[in-house]
Amino acid sequence: xxxxxxxxxxxxxxxxxxxxxxxxxxxxxxxxxxxxxxxxxxxxxxxxx
Amino acid sequence: xxxxxxxxxxxxxxxxxxxxxxxxxxxxxxxxxxxxxxxxxxxxxxxxxxxxxxxxxxxxxxxxxxxxxxxxxxxxxxxxxxxxxxxxxxxxxxxxxxxxxxxxxxxxxxxxxxxxxxxxxxxxxxxxxxxxxxxxxxxxxxxxxxxxxxxxxxxxxxxxxxxxxxxxxxxxxxxxxxxxxxxxxxxxxxxxxxxxxxxxxxxxxxxxxxxxxxxxxxxxxxxxxxxxxxxxxxxxxxxxxxxxxxxxxxxxxxxxxxxxxxxxxxxxxxxxxxxxxxxxxxxxxxxxxxxxxxxxxxxxxxxxxxxxxxxxxxxxxxxxxxxxxxxxxxxxxxxxxxxxxxxxxxxxxxx
Amino acid sequence: xxxxxxxxxxxxxxxxxxxxxxxxxxxxxxxxxxxxxxxxxxxxxxxxxxxxxxxxxxxxxxxxxxxxxxxxxxxxxxxxxxxxxxxxxxxxxxxxxxxxxxxxxxxxxxxxxxxxxxxxxxxxxxxxxxxxxxxxxxxxxxxxxxxxxxxxxxxxxxxxxxxxxxxxxxxxxxxxxxxxxxxxxxxxxxxxxxxxxxxxxxxxxxxxxxxxxxxxxxxxxxxxxxxxxxxxxxxxxxxxxxxxxxxxxxxxxxxxxxxxxxxxxxxxxxxxxxxxxxxxxxxxxxxxxxxxxxxxxxxxxxxxxxxxxxxxxxxxxxxxxxxxxxxxxxxxxxxxxxxxxxxxxxxxxxxxxxxxxxxxxxxxxxxxxxxxxxxxxxxxxxxxxxxx
Numbered sequence: 091x092x093x094x095x096x097x098x099x100x101x102x103x104x105x106x107x108x109x110x111x112x113x114x115x116x117x118x119x120x121x122x123x124x125x126x127x128x129x130x131x132x133x134x135x136x137x138x139x
Numbered sequence: 140x141x142x143x144x145x146x147x148x149x150x151x152x153x154x155x156x157x158x159x160x161x162x163x164x165x166x167x168x169x170x171x172x173x174x175x176x177x178x179x180x181x182x183x184x185x186x187x188x189x190x191x192x193x194x195x196x197x198x199x200x201x202x203x204x205x206x207x208x209x210x211x212x213x214x215x216x217x218x219x220x221x222x223x224x225x226x227x228x229x230x231x232x233x234x235x236x237x238x239x240x241x242x243x244x245x246x247x248x249x250x251x252x253x254x255x256x257x258x259x260x261x262x263x264x265x266x267x268x269x270x271x272x273x274x275x276x277x278x279x280x281x282x283x284x285x286x287x288x289x290x291x292x293x294x295x296x297x298x299x300x301x302x303x304x305x306x307x308x309x310x311x312x313x314x315x316x317x318x319x320x321x322x323x324x325x326x327x328x329x330x331x332x333x334x335x336x337x338x339x340x341x342x343x344x345x346x347x348x349x350x351x352x353x354x355x356x357x358x359x360x361x362x363x364x365x366x367x368x369x370x371x372x373x374x375x376x377x378x379x380x381x382x383x384x385x386x387x388x389x390x391x392x393x394x395x396x397x398x399x400x401x402x403x404x405x406x407x408x409x410x411x412x413x414x415x416x417x418x419x420x421x422x423x424x425x426x427x428x429x430x431x432x433x434x435x436x437x438x439x440x441x442x443x444x445x446x447x448x449x450x451x452x453x454x455x456x457x458x459x460x461x462x463x464x465x466x467x468x469x470x471x472x473x474x475x476x477x478x479x480x481x482x483x484x485x486x487x488x489x490x
Numbered sequence: 491x492x493x494x495x496x497x498x499x500x501x502x503x504x505x506x507x508x509x510x511x512x513x514x515x516x517x518x519x520x521x522x523x524x525x526x527x528x529x530x531x532x533x534x535x536x537x538x539x540x541x542x543x544x545x546x547x548x549x550x551x552x553x554x555x556x557x558x559x560x561x562x563x564x565x566x567x568x569x570x571x572x573x574x575x576x577x578x579x580x581x582x583x584x585x586x587x588x589x590x591x592x593x594x595x596x597x598x599x600x601x602x603x604x605x606x607x608x609x610x611x612x613x614x615x616x617x618x619x620x621x622x623x624x625x626x627x628x629x630x631x632x633x634x635x636x637x638x639x640x641x642x643x644x645x646x647x648x649x650x651x652x653x654x655x656x657x658x659x660x661x662x663x664x665x666x667x668x669x670x671x672x673x674x675x676x677x678x679x680x681x682x683x684x685x686x687x688x689x690x691x692x693x694x695x696x697x698x699x700x701x702x703x704x705x706x707x708x709x710x711x712x713x714x715x716x717x718x719x720x721x722x723x724x725x726x727x728x729x730x731x732x733x734x735x736x737x738x739x740x741x742x743x744x745x746x747x748x749x750x751x752x753x754x755x756x757x758x759x760x761x762x763x764x765x766x767x768x769x770x771x772x773x774x775x776x777x778x779x780x781x782x783x784x785x786x787x788x789x790x791x792x793x794x795x796x797x798x799x800x801x802x803x804x805x806x807x808x809x810x811x812x813x814x815x816x817x818x819x820x821x822x823x824x825x826x827x828x829x830x831x832x833x834x835x836x837x838x839x840x841x842x843x844x845x846x847x848x849x850x851x852x853x854x855x856x857x858x859x860x861x862x863x864x865x866x867x868x869x870x871x872x873x874x875x876x877x878x
Contacts, residue, residue, distance in 0.1 A: 094267055095170045095253045095368070096616065099399055103615040110409040117413045118660075222536060259682050261608045261620035279612050282600015284539035285619050289682040296536040297600070299529035305600040386685060398682035399616050401697050405671060412667040416567055420659055423569035 172252045176271035177317060178339030178371040179326060180346055181245055183383065184356055185333035188215065188243040190229050195328030199313060200226060218384070221247060223296045226310040227325060232383050242376075244383045245325070245334065247310035248273065248294040249363065250371035251393075256286035256295065258395030264307075271339065271371045272312035280307060291367060291386065291394065312371065339371060346375055368393030509852050516849025519842045520597055528600065531842040538828060538837035545823030546847055547594025549676055550816050551587055552626070553700070556708030557715070558584025558633055559662075559669040564744075566662045573737055575729045578640055578867045579719060580712050585633040586854045592630065594850055618679045625672035632665045643871040644864060651874070674701040680822060688826035690768050690777040693759040696822075702752045707815040709745040710788075713738060713808030723862055728869040735801045742796040742804040745811065749789035756781060773829055780821060784814025 092098045190209045197204055202224055207214045215231035227247035235241035254273045257265035262279045265286065282305055287295040298305040313323035321327075326336040335342065346361040362380045363370040366389040374385065381387030523531040534541050557580035564570045565577050596602040604611075605623075614620050635654060642651035677700030680687050693699065720727055720734060727734070760766060768774045791807035794800070824837060862868060870876070 093170065093173045093269070095393055096257050096267060096395055098168070098170065099258065099395060099616045100263065100614075103399070103402060104613065106406050107613075107615055110406045113410055114413065121413075121417060220536065255682060258616045259619065259679075261614040261617035261623060262604075263612050263614035279604075279607055280601065281604040281607055282602075283619060284600065285617070285679070285682075287536060287539040291683075291685045293537055297534075297539060298527075299532075299534060300527045302523075302525060302527040305527065389685075394682055394684070395616065397684060398618065398678075400694070401675070401678040401681055402616075402618065402621065404697070405621055405675075408670055409667065412670070413663060416663045416666060417659075420567050420663070423567065427569060 170253075172369075173267075173269040173271075176269060176339055176371070177312070177336065178250075178271055178342050178373060179312070179323065180335040180337070180342040180373045180375070182333050182335070182346075182349070182375045183242060183244045184375065184377045185331045186229070186243040186245065187331055187333075188212070188229055188231060188241060189330065190214075191328040191330060192245055192325035192334060193225065193227055193229060195324040196227050196310070197225075199316070199324035200311075202226070215241075215243075221294055221296050221309065223298045223308040225296075226308070230384065233378065242378060242383070244374070244376070244385075246292070246294070246384065247325075247372070248290075248312075249292050250310075250312050251367060252370065253368035253393030253395050255289050255291060255367070255394035255398065258398050259285045259289045261285070268314065270314070270317055272314045272317065274311065274314060275307055275309065277304070277306040289394070289398070339373070342373055346373055349375060365391040367391070368396075509856050512845075512849055512852045513856075516846055516852075519846055519849075522842075523597060523846075528598075531840065531846070533838060533840040533843065535835075535837065537831065537835055538824075540823060540827075541837055542824070542839040542843045542847055543594050543598040545820050546816070547598070547850060548591050549823055550819040551591040551594065552673065552676060553704045553707040553815050553819060554711050554812065555584045555587025555591070556669065556673065556704040557712040558587075558636070558708070559665045560705055560708035561712060562636065562662045563666045566659055567666070570740075572740065575733070576712055576716055576737060579716060579862075580708070581633060581636050582640070582858065582861060582867055583711065583715055585630070585637045586858055588626065588630045588633055590850050590854045591626065593853075594847070597846060597850075618675045618682070622672045622675050622679070625668045625675070629665060629668040629672065632661055632668065636661050636665070640861075640865045640867055643866050643874055646873075669704070670701060673704040674698065676700050677822070680827075683827070686828055687822065688768075688773050688777075688829045689763075689765055690760070690774060691822050691826045693763065695755060695759045698755055699752070699759075702748060702755060703815060703818060706745060706748045706752060706811055709741050709748065710808040710811035710815070713741050713745070713805060714812055717805045717808070719862065719868060722859075723868055726862065726868045735799075738801050738804055739796055739799055742792040742807070745807070746789050746792035746796060749785055749792065749811065753781070753785050753789060756785070773826065776821075776825070780814065780817050784810065784817055788814065 092101070190205070193205055194209055196202070205225075218230050219225070219228045221228055227245055229243050229245045231241055231243050233239075233242040250271060250273045252267070254265055254267055256275075257263075257267060257273065261283065262281055264276045264280045266274050266276070268274055282297075284297055284307070286307060287297050294309055296308045298308060313321070313325075316323060322336045326334040335345065337345075343361060343364055350357045350359055350361070356377055358376050358379060360380070362374040362376070362385055363372055366386060368391065374380070374383075376383055379387060519531055528534055532541055532543075561573055561577045561580040565573050596605070599605065608614060608620055608623055609627075635657070638654050639651050642648075642654065674697035677696040677698075680692060680696055681694070684692060716734070716738070760769075769778060788807040788811040791803055791810070795804035795807060828836065866874075
């Protein structure tokens with residue numbers, strides 16, 4: 091039971107820091123997953139040339 | 140490119156404005172604090188400036204005794220503030236006249252319901268207890284003094300002369316005594332009843348009751364009931380609170396709400412930036428790739444054009460050369476024919 | 491290329507002697523601070539717990555070190571390749587700047603050995619300072635990594651260099667993210683003091699003020715620092731004067747736009763909260779001096795300098811903007827803070843606080859000089875030419 095705004099803020103901001111940290115880290119494999127085919131294609135094309 | 144940076148800046152400004160304006164800390168929720176928490180009522184119309192509270196506070200907290208003895212009125216010439224040795228001070232806010240007594244007010248940490256010090260501390264060294272007092276934990280304090288800097292009541296002090304274990308220092312509302320069922324030192328020592336200890340709810344009722352019974356004696360306001368979210372210390376006065384060194388007309392919004400409003404933008408920036416910036420980077424790379432492609436195409440076209448022109452030139456030259464050759468051959472044949480004719484005529488003449 | 495001037499003329503140069511004296515006295519003062527406590531070497535009080543070391547070393551220092559994220563973002567994210575020659579000096583300035591901020595903080599904190607506490611003992615996530623501490627720690631690391639390619643080239647560590655260079659875009663994005671956060675939050679700290687900061691400087695927009703002005707600070711510091719570097723280290727600079735002037739002129743255009751935006755945001759803020767009447771007070775005049783003299787004026791000077799391609803005017807405007815940023819940060823932290831208190835309760839820095847600040851800056855300059863004289867900051871290492 092949250093009696094004070096301070097208790098509420100401590101909980102919500104604390105958990106939010108953790109959420110965004112997870113998001114930031116997860117974004118890296120996400121981006122790599124999205125762009126690795128493009129990378130492969132462009133290097134293949136370059137090699138063909 | 141300059142547009143993207145400018146647009147980016149404008150976007151940031153808008154995001155900031157949006158967030159600070161509309162992101163309320165807890166939405167619609169209201170927080171009532173801990174039920175049954177204690178407080179103190181300071182009736183400044185009863186205070187005679189004896190400073191017994193100061194002396195008692197020192198004793199209860201094992202501090203050195205007051206430098207200027209109780210009863211010495213010279214001390215009121217200058218306003219004092221709390222220090223690392225003085226958890227509380229009494230100041231004179233209006234001199235005595237022939238008809239009216241002097242007005243004094245005792246100042247100390249207000250033990251706010253939503254403490255500013257707690258919200259600005261980055262190691263959570265402050266706690267609002269269910270009993271009411273706001274406590275400070277010197278075992279985690281890093282000594283950044285943000286709390287000292289932020290407290291709107293200038294209640295906190297710092298041990299600048301301690302190089303090894305400097306602490307933030309302030310009134311503790313005698314938490315250990317309260318836990319044992321005793322009263323804070325100052326309220327016990329006050330000879331006039333200007334300090335009353337009890338449940339905060341009851342004290343507010345008491346204060347309102349006094350105002351109702353003696354409307355000419357008091358300003359019709361219980362200071363501390365709602366200011367900045369409310370405090371454990373409540374004050375009654377016979378003159379405007381602004382003249383007693385308190386914030387007249389202060390908002391009811393707790394300072395932690397103001398102080399943390401911007402922080403709700405932080406997760407927004409963290410979640411938007413990676414995609415947005417990588418998108419900008421991808422756009423940049425795409426633009427560069429397209430520009431390179433067009434450049435290459437232009438070069439290839441020019442080369443091809445030059446190629447064709449060269450081919451045409453070669454063909455023309457070849458045709459011209461062939462024509463020249465033909466002409467030369469014809470001429471040679473004609474010449475040979477003419478010479479042969481001449482030689483035949485000459486032979487005929489000789490016969 | 492690697493021979494430093496001091497190896498030719500000896501270690502006893504006027505600069506080195508003066509720097510040594512400053513550093514020696516500063517070291518003694520810092521020692522006294524740690525032996526006898528903050529009270530012995532500062533004018534800090536219970537009413538003014540933050541002084542020059544926070545107002546200048548930390549707050550102004552962070553703003554002036556912003557050139558790192560501004561230039562690297564421009565070059566690596568927005569494709570403005572023509573500014574590549576100034577990225578490395580800007581990153582170095584940024585890295586040294588943030589390092590000195592941490593040094594200044596360590597001198598100011600009551601118990602600096604507890605600095606990691608918010609992350610390893612107990613966190614106070616409601617605090618703006620928590621976010622700042624986290625972001626500054628991460629950003630200092632990022633800047634350090636962004637600086638290492640120059641060191642690796644100097645050391646000949648090719649593999650390490652390759653690894654770090656491949657992370658350039660990711661580091662730049664991370665740096666821009668962290669900078670946006672902590673630059674703005676340094677201003678947001680003052681949202682906790684609505685009764686103490688003068689209404690003209692206090693605003694719900696103060697985080698935006700700090701962030702946008704940090705961009706202007708970064709651009710101006712790059713103009714200023716590159717001007718000095720080209721004078722002092724001219725023998726190391728590879729790019730032509732023409733190319734350098736073109737860069738300076740381009741930066742002026744950006745500086746002008748940013749200052750114009752900053753000016754607009756500030757005026758909008760005054761209008762939104764109906765604070766016009768404060769402008770006619772003494773503090774209001776001081777505010778107008780900052781806003782008109784050190785924001786609007788350099789904005790115009792940058793614009794004119796850009797149009798007329800006057801590099802001299804641009805460099806003056808850059809230095810002037812740097813002064814303006816210093817003025818703004820000192821106003822927010824010291825001058826317009828506690829503005830309504832009587833004179834005897836106001837804060838004035840102790841000479842020892844000023845000396846320590848100068849010591850820290852001098853130390854930064856000495857290290858900058860040492861690195862620039864040895865590592866490929868102002869020029870491209872011949873083994874890695876065109877490989878960035």
